[in-house]
Amino acid sequence: MKRILGLLIFVFFLHAGYCADQPDPYAWDFGKVKSGAVVAHSFTLKNGSPKALKITGVNTSCGCTVSEVKKKILLPGESTPVEIKFNSKGYSGAVQQFTYVNTDDVDKPVIRFIIKADVVK
16 A cells, blocks of 8 residues: 555656646746847747637737737637747846736736846946
């Protein structure tokens, strides 16, 4: 019985470590960025629901971040890139900015993407 319990604990921690290594599909860390540089990342937004998903708008947390969604209506299973550009001019140190994609999904009307950077001179 102790051997089975030990095996279960091992499998749990192995799984927990594996999950911790998985990247967050809603977050991106640029790492060190030189002050004044403009960096970009493309996320993928996928419609996992059985009905069409309408994107009603895109907002950012700051004027330093610009976002664009390529497709405004996603059929079930379809995806679209969410392009995000961050202008680091005027920043230093750790920065975190958000992009909010508004949809007509009643269960998840807002999808938040996070970008991070460590701005250096």
